[in-house]
Amino acid sequence: MEIESSALRMYVEGLYDMDGKATDLSFQVPxxxxxKRDTTYAPSNKGIGSDGGPxxxxxAKQNSxxxxxFSYDLFKRFRKSRI
Structure with a gap:
């Protein structure tokens, strides 16, 4: 899911468990x-197929x-486990 505002764009994917037992989320912040953004900047979706660049x-993974x-996912292990 792509989330964008006038301040920030990020992509979120994964599983959120309402019971709080199996949450596993990946946040990508380009x-x-x-x-610095211009005051006239208007947010627009790039689409879920976009990689977002660097x-x-x-x-975010649930403990026992x-x-x-929350941890830094240096090698994008979340994405590799989904392929």
Whole structure:
């Protein structure tokens, strides 16, 4: 899912469990977010097929005690496990 506002664009994929037992999410934050945007910038979706360019990948995975653990996903392991 692509999420974009006037401040940030990011892509989220994975599984969110309402019972809080099996949440496993991947967040992709493109580095292009860190450039200065014009005051007339209007958000527009690039589409889910877009790779977003150079990005930071963060993974949120549920521990056995039910809390979410956020970690840097250096090698994009989440995406590789889905292929």
């Amino acid at each position: 580095l292009s977010n860190f450039k 990005s930071i990948f963060i993974r 005690n039910g809390t979410l653990k």
